[in-house]
Amino acid sequence: MIKDAFSRTQIDRLGDRLKGGSHTESDLRLLDDYRRSFGEAYETVVRTLRQRGEVPTGRLAKSTVSIAEKLRRESIRLSQMQDIAGCRIVVGNVVEQEQLVASLKADFPGASLIDRRDHPSHGYRAVHVIAEISGKPVEIQVRTSLQHMWANLSEKSSDVLDPTIKYGGGPDGWRDFLTKSSKSVATYEKFEKTHAEAVALNEVFEKSHSKAVSSHEVFEKATAELLEHHLPEHEVEEIRGKLEDSRLRIEGLSGKLEDSRLGRETSSKELVALWNGNADLLTGAITWLDKLKGQKQ
Protein backbone atom coordinates (compact mmCIF):
# COMPACT_ATOMS: atom_id res chain seq x y z
CA MET A 1 0.00 0.00 0.00
CA ILE A 2 1.48 3.33 -1.03
CA LYS A 3 1.28 6.05 1.55
CA ASP A 4 0.11 9.31 0.12
CA ALA A 5 0.29 11.47 3.20
CA PHE A 6 3.73 12.12 4.57
CA SER A 7 4.54 14.66 7.21
CA ARG A 8 7.14 17.22 6.20
CA THR A 9 9.19 16.38 9.28
CA GLN A 10 9.17 12.68 8.41
CA ILE A 11 10.39 13.40 4.87
CA ASP A 12 13.01 15.92 5.95
CA ARG A 13 14.41 13.52 8.55
CA LEU A 14 14.63 10.90 5.84
CA GLY A 15 16.47 13.49 3.74
CA ASP A 16 18.93 14.06 6.58
CA ARG A 17 19.70 10.34 6.77
CA LEU A 18 20.17 10.13 3.00
CA LYS A 19 22.42 13.18 3.12
CA GLY A 20 24.53 11.62 5.85
CA GLY A 21 24.71 8.27 4.04
CA SER A 22 23.24 6.52 7.08
CA HIS A 23 20.04 5.30 5.45
CA THR A 24 18.59 1.87 6.09
CA GLU A 25 16.50 -0.52 4.03
CA SER A 26 13.32 0.91 5.55
CA ASP A 27 14.53 4.39 4.54
CA LEU A 28 14.81 3.23 0.94
CA ARG A 29 11.28 1.84 1.13
CA LEU A 30 9.97 5.09 2.60
CA LEU A 31 11.73 7.09 -0.12
CA ASP A 32 10.21 4.79 -2.71
CA ASP A 33 6.72 5.37 -1.29
CA TYR A 34 7.39 9.09 -1.32
CA ARG A 35 8.48 8.93 -4.98
CA ARG A 36 5.38 6.96 -5.93
CA SER A 37 3.18 9.59 -4.29
CA PHE A 38 4.15 11.88 -7.19
CA GLY A 39 2.70 9.39 -9.69
CA GLU A 40 -0.65 11.08 -10.27
CA ALA A 41 0.84 14.55 -10.67
CA TYR A 42 3.43 13.11 -13.06
CA GLU A 43 0.72 11.38 -15.13
CA THR A 44 -1.28 14.60 -15.40
CA VAL A 45 1.72 16.55 -16.66
CA VAL A 46 2.86 13.91 -19.16
CA ARG A 47 -0.69 13.39 -20.46
CA THR A 48 -1.08 17.15 -21.03
CA LEU A 49 2.24 17.28 -22.89
CA ARG A 50 1.33 14.33 -25.11
CA GLN A 51 -2.06 15.85 -25.87
CA ARG A 52 -0.30 18.89 -27.25
CA GLY A 53 1.83 16.65 -29.46
CA GLU A 54 5.06 16.71 -27.47
CA VAL A 55 7.19 13.59 -27.02
CA PRO A 56 8.54 13.86 -23.49
CA THR A 57 10.71 11.27 -21.80
CA GLY A 58 9.38 10.97 -18.31
CA ARG A 59 11.45 10.23 -15.26
CA LEU A 60 9.20 8.34 -12.91
CA ALA A 61 11.81 8.09 -10.22
CA LYS A 62 14.87 10.21 -9.48
CA SER A 63 17.62 7.90 -8.34
CA THR A 64 18.50 7.71 -4.65
CA VAL A 65 22.11 8.60 -5.37
CA SER A 66 21.02 11.76 -7.24
CA ILE A 67 18.66 12.75 -4.43
CA ALA A 68 21.33 12.24 -1.77
CA GLU A 69 23.90 14.22 -3.78
CA LYS A 70 21.51 17.10 -4.33
CA LEU A 71 20.75 17.24 -0.60
CA ARG A 72 24.48 17.39 0.15
CA ARG A 73 25.16 19.97 -2.52
CA GLU A 74 22.30 22.38 -1.94
CA SER A 75 20.73 23.81 1.14
CA ILE A 76 17.28 22.41 0.44
CA ARG A 77 15.30 19.80 2.38
CA LEU A 78 13.92 16.67 0.78
CA SER A 79 10.34 17.95 1.13
CA GLN A 80 11.32 21.03 -0.94
CA MET A 81 12.87 19.09 -3.81
CA GLN A 82 11.04 19.92 -7.00
CA ASP A 83 12.39 17.27 -9.35
CA ILE A 84 11.48 14.02 -7.64
CA ALA A 85 9.29 13.41 -10.70
CA GLY A 86 9.80 15.08 -14.02
CA CYS A 87 10.30 14.82 -17.72
CA ARG A 88 12.51 16.15 -20.48
CA ILE A 89 11.71 17.55 -23.90
CA VAL A 90 14.43 18.30 -26.43
CA VAL A 91 13.41 20.77 -29.14
CA GLY A 92 15.22 21.80 -32.32
CA ASN A 93 16.14 25.34 -31.47
CA VAL A 94 15.72 28.30 -29.16
CA VAL A 95 12.72 29.70 -31.03
CA GLU A 96 10.83 26.42 -30.54
CA GLN A 97 11.97 26.40 -26.92
CA GLU A 98 10.43 29.81 -26.28
CA GLN A 99 7.19 28.81 -27.98
CA LEU A 100 6.96 25.62 -25.94
CA VAL A 101 7.74 27.35 -22.65
CA ALA A 102 5.04 29.94 -23.36
CA SER A 103 2.55 27.12 -24.02
CA LEU A 104 3.55 25.30 -20.85
CA LYS A 105 2.95 28.44 -18.80
CA ALA A 106 -0.57 28.56 -20.27
CA ASP A 107 -1.13 24.83 -19.73
CA PHE A 108 0.02 24.91 -16.12
CA PRO A 109 -1.08 28.21 -14.59
CA GLY A 110 1.03 29.13 -11.59
CA ALA A 111 3.98 27.05 -12.81
CA SER A 112 7.35 28.48 -11.82
CA LEU A 113 10.11 29.00 -14.31
CA ILE A 114 13.83 28.50 -13.92
CA ASP A 115 15.51 30.02 -16.95
CA ARG A 116 19.17 29.05 -16.95
CA ARG A 117 19.91 30.41 -20.39
CA ASP A 118 21.04 33.89 -19.40
CA HIS A 119 22.35 32.78 -16.01
CA PRO A 120 23.79 29.31 -16.55
CA SER A 121 24.53 26.98 -13.68
CA HIS A 122 28.21 26.06 -14.19
CA GLY A 123 27.58 26.33 -17.94
CA TYR A 124 24.31 24.37 -17.89
CA ARG A 125 21.66 26.16 -19.94
CA ALA A 126 18.03 25.11 -20.23
CA VAL A 127 14.57 26.14 -19.10
CA HIS A 128 12.91 24.19 -16.32
CA VAL A 129 9.19 24.64 -15.81
CA ILE A 130 7.90 23.44 -12.47
CA ALA A 131 4.22 22.56 -12.72
CA GLU A 132 2.36 21.95 -9.50
CA ILE A 133 -0.48 19.45 -9.51
CA SER A 134 -2.42 18.97 -6.28
CA GLY A 135 0.52 20.30 -4.29
CA LYS A 136 3.06 18.00 -5.99
CA PRO A 137 5.77 19.62 -8.13
CA VAL A 138 6.73 18.05 -11.45
CA GLU A 139 9.75 19.39 -13.31
CA ILE A 140 9.60 19.77 -17.09
CA GLN A 141 13.07 20.26 -18.56
CA VAL A 142 12.98 22.00 -21.92
CA ARG A 143 16.31 21.88 -23.73
CA THR A 144 17.32 22.80 -27.25
CA SER A 145 19.36 20.18 -29.08
CA LEU A 146 22.52 22.24 -28.51
CA GLN A 147 21.82 22.81 -24.82
CA HIS A 148 21.17 19.07 -24.57
CA MET A 149 24.41 18.26 -26.36
CA TRP A 150 26.31 20.40 -23.87
CA ALA A 151 24.50 18.91 -20.86
CA ASN A 152 25.26 15.38 -22.06
CA LEU A 153 28.96 16.17 -22.35
CA SER A 154 29.03 17.80 -18.93
CA GLU A 155 27.15 14.96 -17.23
CA LYS A 156 29.02 12.12 -18.94
CA SER A 157 32.41 13.66 -18.24
CA SER A 158 31.33 14.10 -14.61
CA ASP A 159 30.58 10.37 -14.55
CA VAL A 160 33.78 9.10 -16.07
CA LEU A 161 36.42 11.81 -15.62
CA ASP A 162 35.70 13.74 -12.45
CA PRO A 163 32.42 14.11 -10.52
CA THR A 164 33.17 17.79 -9.80
CA ILE A 165 33.06 18.77 -13.50
CA LYS A 166 29.29 19.25 -13.37
CA TYR A 167 29.76 21.86 -10.67
CA GLY A 168 32.63 23.84 -12.08
CA GLY A 169 35.58 21.61 -11.15
CA GLY A 170 37.66 19.05 -12.99
CA PRO A 171 40.76 19.14 -15.19
CA ASP A 172 41.60 22.62 -16.56
CA GLY A 173 41.55 21.61 -20.24
CA TRP A 174 38.14 20.03 -20.01
CA ARG A 175 36.73 22.77 -17.82
CA ASP A 176 37.96 25.34 -20.29
CA PHE A 177 36.28 23.50 -23.16
CA LEU A 178 32.94 23.28 -21.33
CA THR A 179 33.02 26.96 -20.34
CA LYS A 180 33.84 28.14 -23.86
CA SER A 181 31.40 25.73 -25.46
CA SER A 182 28.54 26.86 -23.22
CA LYS A 183 29.24 30.49 -24.15
CA SER A 184 29.56 29.58 -27.80
CA VAL A 185 26.17 27.84 -27.79
CA ALA A 186 24.64 30.84 -25.99
CA THR A 187 25.95 33.22 -28.67
CA TYR A 188 24.77 30.88 -31.40
CA GLU A 189 21.30 30.67 -29.92
CA LYS A 190 21.06 34.43 -29.51
CA PHE A 191 21.82 34.78 -33.18
CA GLU A 192 19.44 31.98 -34.02
CA LYS A 193 16.59 34.24 -32.92
CA THR A 194 17.87 37.07 -35.13
CA HIS A 195 18.04 34.64 -38.01
CA ALA A 196 14.50 33.39 -37.40
CA GLU A 197 13.28 36.99 -37.48
CA ALA A 198 15.15 37.60 -40.75
CA VAL A 199 13.61 34.47 -42.27
CA ALA A 200 10.12 35.53 -41.15
CA LEU A 201 10.58 39.06 -42.56
CA ASN A 202 11.81 37.66 -45.85
CA GLU A 203 8.75 35.41 -46.08
CA VAL A 204 6.43 38.35 -45.42
CA PHE A 205 8.03 40.38 -48.22
CA GLU A 206 7.98 37.41 -50.58
CA LYS A 207 4.24 37.04 -50.05
CA SER A 208 3.54 40.78 -50.36
CA HIS A 209 5.65 41.04 -53.50
CA SER A 210 4.03 38.05 -55.13
CA LYS A 211 0.56 39.37 -54.29
CA ALA A 212 1.40 42.83 -55.68
CA VAL A 213 2.77 41.34 -58.92
CA SER A 214 -0.41 39.29 -59.43
CA SER A 215 -2.64 42.31 -58.79
CA HIS A 216 -0.56 44.42 -61.17
CA GLU A 217 -0.90 41.84 -63.93
CA VAL A 218 -4.69 41.79 -63.54
CA PHE A 219 -4.78 45.59 -63.48
CA GLU A 220 -2.55 45.83 -66.57
CA LYS A 221 -4.81 43.48 -68.51
CA ALA A 222 -7.97 45.34 -67.45
CA THR A 223 -6.35 48.67 -68.39
CA ALA A 224 -5.45 47.44 -71.87
CA GLU A 225 -9.05 46.33 -72.41
CA LEU A 226 -10.44 49.66 -71.16
CA LEU A 227 -8.15 51.70 -73.38
CA GLU A 228 -9.58 49.96 -76.45
CA HIS A 229 -12.90 51.71 -75.71
CA HIS A 230 -11.67 55.23 -76.65
CA LEU A 231 -12.25 56.74 -73.21
CA PRO A 232 -12.05 60.50 -72.59
CA GLU A 233 -8.47 61.75 -72.15
CA HIS A 234 -8.80 62.58 -68.40
CA GLU A 235 -10.02 59.02 -67.65
CA VAL A 236 -7.15 57.52 -69.64
CA GLU A 237 -4.72 59.67 -67.66
CA GLU A 238 -6.28 58.57 -64.38
CA ILE A 239 -6.07 54.87 -65.29
CA ARG A 240 -2.45 55.25 -66.46
CA GLY A 241 -1.61 57.04 -63.20
CA LYS A 242 -3.01 54.16 -61.14
CA LEU A 243 -1.10 51.65 -63.23
CA GLU A 244 2.10 53.59 -62.63
CA ASP A 245 1.39 53.66 -58.87
CA SER A 246 1.01 49.89 -58.94
CA ARG A 247 4.32 49.54 -60.81
CA LEU A 248 6.07 51.79 -58.32
CA ARG A 249 4.63 49.76 -55.44
CA ILE A 250 6.14 46.60 -56.94
CA GLU A 251 9.46 48.38 -57.35
CA GLY A 252 9.41 49.41 -53.70
CA LEU A 253 8.55 45.91 -52.56
CA SER A 254 11.26 44.43 -54.79
CA GLY A 255 13.81 46.60 -53.02
CA LYS A 256 12.57 45.52 -49.60
CA LEU A 257 12.46 41.90 -50.71
CA GLU A 258 16.06 42.08 -51.89
CA ASP A 259 17.14 43.73 -48.60
CA SER A 260 15.37 41.04 -46.55
CA ARG A 261 16.91 38.30 -48.73
CA LEU A 262 20.36 39.77 -48.09
CA GLY A 263 19.58 40.02 -44.36
CA ARG A 264 18.56 36.37 -44.34
CA GLU A 265 21.69 35.35 -46.23
CA THR A 266 23.94 37.34 -43.90
CA SER A 267 22.42 35.91 -40.73
CA SER A 268 22.60 32.42 -42.22
CA LYS A 269 26.32 32.84 -42.94
CA GLU A 270 26.86 34.26 -39.47
CA LEU A 271 25.20 31.20 -37.97
CA VAL A 272 27.42 28.88 -39.98
CA ALA A 273 30.49 30.78 -38.75
CA LEU A 274 29.28 30.56 -35.15
CA TRP A 275 28.56 26.86 -35.46
CA ASN A 276 31.98 26.25 -36.97
CA GLY A 277 33.51 28.01 -33.95
CA ASN A 278 31.72 25.54 -31.72
CA ALA A 279 32.78 22.64 -33.96
CA ASP A 280 36.41 23.77 -33.50
CA LEU A 281 35.96 23.64 -29.73
CA LEU A 282 34.57 20.12 -30.03
CA THR A 283 37.52 19.07 -32.17
CA GLY A 284 39.82 20.46 -29.50
CA ALA A 285 37.98 18.48 -26.84
CA ILE A 286 38.31 15.27 -28.86
CA THR A 287 42.07 15.86 -29.10
CA TRP A 288 42.26 16.62 -25.36
CA LEU A 289 40.44 13.40 -24.56
CA ASP A 290 42.65 11.36 -26.89
CA LYS A 291 45.75 12.77 -25.14
CA LEU A 292 44.31 11.91 -21.75
CA LYS A 293 43.68 8.35 -22.85
CA GLY A 294 47.21 8.17 -24.24
CA GLN A 295 48.62 9.25 -20.87
CA LYS A 296 46.60 6.62 -19.03
CA GLN A 297 47.79 3.77 -21.26
Place this chain on the structure above:
Amino acid sequence: MIFLIEYNRGKGIIVTFRDFDDSQRREAEDSRLGIELDLNRKGRKGIDHEVVLLEAASRDALLRTHGRYFKDLDDLLKSASQQGDGAGVSREPEFGAEAGR
Protein backbone atom coordinates in the same frame (compact mmCIF):
# COMPACT_ATOMS: atom_id res chain seq x y z
CA MET B 1 7.24 2.10 -22.68
CA ILE B 2 8.90 2.10 -19.31
CA PHE B 3 12.64 1.54 -19.08
CA LEU B 4 14.48 0.48 -15.96
CA ILE B 5 18.14 1.45 -16.02
CA GLU B 6 20.85 0.67 -13.51
CA TYR B 7 23.81 2.80 -14.45
CA ASN B 8 27.31 2.57 -13.02
CA ARG B 9 28.42 6.19 -12.97
CA GLY B 10 32.13 5.71 -12.44
CA LYS B 11 32.42 3.31 -15.35
CA GLY B 12 29.80 5.16 -17.37
CA ILE B 13 28.03 1.96 -18.36
CA ILE B 14 24.59 0.40 -18.02
CA VAL B 15 24.55 -2.59 -15.68
CA THR B 16 20.87 -3.49 -15.97
CA PHE B 17 18.40 -2.57 -18.69
CA ARG B 18 14.82 -3.78 -18.75
CA ASP B 19 11.74 -2.56 -20.53
CA PHE B 20 8.12 -2.79 -19.46
CA ASP B 21 4.78 -2.06 -21.08
CA ASP B 22 3.02 1.06 -19.89
CA SER B 23 0.56 -1.20 -18.06
CA GLN B 24 3.42 -2.71 -16.00
CA ARG B 25 4.30 0.44 -14.13
CA ARG B 26 3.84 -1.10 -10.69
CA GLU B 27 6.07 -4.02 -11.65
CA ALA B 28 8.69 -1.63 -13.00
CA GLU B 29 8.63 0.39 -9.77
CA ASP B 30 8.95 -2.77 -7.69
CA SER B 31 11.88 -3.97 -9.80
CA ARG B 32 13.61 -0.61 -9.40
CA LEU B 33 13.24 -0.76 -5.64
CA GLY B 34 14.42 -4.37 -5.66
CA ILE B 35 17.69 -3.38 -7.35
CA GLU B 36 18.25 -0.52 -4.89
CA LEU B 37 17.61 -2.74 -1.90
CA ASP B 38 19.96 -5.35 -3.30
CA LEU B 39 22.68 -2.75 -3.85
CA ASN B 40 22.15 -1.45 -0.34
CA ARG B 41 22.59 -4.93 1.11
CA LYS B 42 25.89 -5.22 -0.73
CA GLY B 43 27.23 -2.09 0.98
CA ARG B 44 27.23 1.67 0.43
CA LYS B 45 29.57 1.59 -2.50
CA GLY B 46 27.01 -0.28 -4.54
CA ILE B 47 24.43 2.46 -4.16
CA ASP B 48 26.62 4.76 -6.32
CA HIS B 49 24.74 3.19 -9.18
CA GLU B 50 21.87 5.30 -10.48
CA VAL B 51 18.72 3.23 -10.65
CA VAL B 52 16.10 5.10 -12.65
CA LEU B 53 12.77 4.52 -14.31
CA LEU B 54 12.23 6.39 -17.55
CA GLU B 55 9.15 6.46 -19.70
CA ALA B 56 9.49 7.14 -23.42
CA ALA B 57 7.61 6.54 -26.65
CA SER B 58 10.35 4.20 -27.87
CA ARG B 59 13.94 3.19 -27.29
CA ASP B 60 15.01 5.71 -29.92
CA ALA B 61 13.18 8.49 -28.11
CA LEU B 62 14.93 7.43 -24.91
CA LEU B 63 18.31 7.50 -26.66
CA ARG B 64 17.62 11.01 -27.88
CA THR B 65 16.81 12.45 -24.46
CA HIS B 66 19.05 10.29 -22.27
CA GLY B 67 21.99 9.45 -24.52
CA ARG B 68 24.36 9.86 -21.60
CA TYR B 69 23.41 6.41 -20.31
CA PHE B 70 24.03 4.71 -23.64
CA LYS B 71 27.00 6.47 -25.22
CA ASP B 72 30.56 6.90 -24.04
CA LEU B 73 32.22 10.30 -23.94
CA ASP B 74 33.96 9.80 -27.31
CA ASP B 75 30.67 8.99 -29.01
CA LEU B 76 28.95 11.98 -27.44
CA LEU B 77 31.76 14.29 -28.57
CA LYS B 78 31.80 12.89 -32.08
CA SER B 79 28.04 13.05 -32.51
CA ALA B 80 28.08 16.59 -31.10
CA SER B 81 30.66 17.69 -33.64
CA GLN B 82 28.43 16.31 -36.42
CA GLN B 83 25.37 17.97 -35.00
CA GLY B 84 25.16 20.86 -37.47
CA ASP B 85 21.91 19.36 -38.70
CA GLY B 86 20.48 19.41 -35.21
CA ALA B 87 21.00 23.11 -34.84
CA GLY B 88 18.18 25.54 -35.33
CA VAL B 89 19.01 26.65 -38.83
CA SER B 90 18.95 23.15 -40.27
CA ARG B 91 15.94 24.33 -42.26
CA GLU B 92 18.40 26.39 -44.27
CA PRO B 93 19.92 24.06 -46.88
CA GLU B 94 23.17 26.04 -47.11
CA PHE B 95 23.73 25.63 -43.38
CA GLY B 96 23.47 21.84 -43.33
CA ALA B 97 26.04 21.60 -46.11
CA GLU B 98 28.67 23.83 -44.55
CA ALA B 99 28.17 23.22 -40.88
CA GLY B 100 28.50 19.47 -41.02
CA ARG B 101 32.21 19.74 -41.60
